[in-house]
Amino acid sequence: MDVRQISFTFEDEGSLDESLPPIKVAFLGTRHPHVMYRFTVLEQMGGFEFSGFYEEDMGIATELAKRLPRLTRFDTPEALLDTNPDVVMIHALDPDVPRWARFAINHPAAFKGLFLEKPGTALPEDFYQLADEIEKKRPGLAVELGYELHYSESLAFARKVIHDGVLGDITTARFHGGCPSGAGMDLWQAIPEDLGGIMQTEGCHTLENVLDLFGAPDRVVSSIRKLPQRPPHPVVGWIPDLFTGTVHEGEFGVGTLLYEDVCSGIMEYSDKTIVLDMTAWEPTQWCNEWAIDIYGTNGSLHVIPDYPVATLYLREARGEFAAGPSKLSTEKPHGTSNIPSCYRKQLESLFARVRGTKVAGLGCCDLQTNVKILKVIDAFYKSATSRQWKDV
Structure with a gap:
């Protein structure tokens, strides 16, 4: 976006x-x-x-x-x-x-x-x-x-649902992320000095969501791979440099990126298992396919960070949520991106901390949050290389 x-x-x-x-x-x-x-x-x-x-x-x-x-x-x-x-x-x-x-x-x-x-x-x-x-x-x-994206209204909804325990005992969740077809060629997705590609550059966003909602896993196992090269196809969009903006013309093929095309992994917790998957070849615009699916004994929650969507289903009413389906009432009309608001809320959060009117906590993406994210990313890449489970 x-x-x-x-x-x-x-x-x-x-x-x-x-x-x-x-x-x-x-x-x-x-x-x-x-x-x-x-x-x-x-x-x-x-x-x-x-x-x-x-x-x-x-x-x-x-x-x-x-x-x-x-x-x-x-x-x-x-x-x-x-x-x-x-x-x-x-x-x-x-x-x-x-x-x-x-x-x-x-x-x-x-x-x-x-x-x-x-x-x-x-x-x-x-x-x-x-x-x-x-x-x-x-x-x-x-x-x-x-x-x-931590500041997406649908993630705020998910935090409340998880914090209030309305889903009952959560046993599993799925997180999907990635980038539009072609965006894996973006200048910041293909840096030779980097550890890797899509799992590092965009997986960090998805893992921020995971750790925000559930904390860090105990151990992970993953597959991070380049796929066999395929013929070029029209891109959704990519950013070739700092000033051009998003370009919707051109053709690239699967298997031609500097780094991985796909990543998948299992994150093991003492009381649940979470799976993650990433692709550099999504067929739609930024974040439209990113999805969080959480399953508990009393209900399920389905979230898209942007365009913001959150759908909750409960067997029995819990807290302020009724039994049956509930949907997030979004700030903008349904089907409208609200990314600028995410940027604003993040900056407001930082500036409030600078002014001393807010302290770091669940509402911030601070230093130690990123340390935890990078430790999971490091474990993902090491697991993919060794083909073994890695402790976090």
């Missing part, structure tokens, strides 16, 4: 509290396309000052300065952070996120918030070390990873 290609407004979602001072935001590293999305959302939100940006790639920096004239371009990262921002947002590609995060925490600027594009690293072990460094050098720093 390219936020820049859709029309949205936050005017009907409540006015800003003008008594609060504006949050000052600095963009350190701008090579991941989500930087364009979050800038667009921030402009719609209002109530913020932009310190500016620094990007080490001269070509990207020059073009970004033309396209986003409200962002002052700085010639050095030191000069950018010398503006004393409240929040530093890092949208580098995976191998460079830890490098820029370390640069930021070692700079004397007393910023209170740090935003890191997911999954936050090319190799999991580097993020474990980074998390430890951040917590030691910047205790109390509000850190958020770029899992905007």
Whole structure:
């Protein structure tokens, strides 16, 4: 979903509290396309000052300065952070996120918030070390990873259903994720230094949902594989570079990606089993096929993060939910993407922590959340290589 290609407004979602001072935001590293999305959302939100940006790639920096004239371009990262921002947002590609995060925490600027594009690293072990460094050098720093789908209204519905125990004893669940056909060619899905492809770059989103609802598994077993090469077919969409946006023309074939085409895995808990599957070749737009199916002794729950859908079926009434089917009443008309709202809610959550009006918890995608996600991802890849169960 390219936020820049859709029309949205936050005017009907409540006015800003003008008594609060504006949050000052600095963009350190701008090579991941989500930087364009979050800038667009921030402009719609209002109530913020932009310190500016620094990007080490001269070509990207020059073009970004033309396209986003409200962002002052700085010639050095030191000069950018010398503006004393409240929040530093890092949208580098995976191998460079830890490098820029370390640069930021070692700079004397007393910023209170740090935003890191997911999954936050090319190799999991580097993020474990980074998390430890951040917590030691910047205790109390509000850190958020770029899992905007955590803030989907259908995931909020799922959290309440699970938290309230309305499904009874949950025995199994299925989680599906992936990307549209062609999107596996996106620049951030095919980074040579990365551990892998779709399981790392998009599976982290799906695993965030798993861990958010159920915590980390005890052990996993998985298959991560490239499929036999097939003839090219028309793409759904892909993003070739930072500025072009989503392209709906071109042909790619299964088996031609740098990394895996598919992934499947079993996550074992003491009281349940959860299965996960990913494909880089979904036939529809972003997230439309992502699905969560949860089965308990008193009911079942079926969720799609976006376009948001949540359907609950209960044998017996529990809490505020009646017996029989119940459906989430969505913020937008049914069949409408609400991704911009996910971005907004995530930024509001981070900024509330920066202002001290909210503490980290279930409503945040913080450092230790990402450590847990990456440990499961690491176990998935190791299991696929060894063809054995791996403890998490």
